[in-house]
Amino acid sequence: EDDIKKLVPEGISGRVPYKGRLEEVMHQLVGGLRAGMGYCGAKDIAALENARFIRITMAGMKESHPHDVFITREAPNYSHV
Incomplete structure (x- = not known):
């Protein structure tokens, strides 16, 4: 019964513009997954x-990001730290 109740849609509906071939998108997703697995030490x-x-x-968050270097192009996830 609880599983049936969870079928209520959540979030928003929308469209994402075409991003290119699936192969290219999957390459990025797999790369991110591999990097995350490496950070966790997961084989x-x-x-x-x-x-x-x-x-x-x-x-700790600030210390874990690159510091004391001249960054030529700021990464989007580092700009607010």
Whole structure:
């Protein structure tokens, strides 16, 4: 019964403009997955399922990003730290 109740749509409906061939998009997704697995030390998907998220302080977040270097092009996920 609980599973049936979860079939209610969530989020928004919309369209994403054509981004190119599926092969190119999948290459980016697989690359991101591999990088994330590397950060967790996961050798396979089964090991990735055991990964845990931990909270770090804002000081830790700032320290974990590149610092004390001249960045020529700011990465979008680093600009607000």
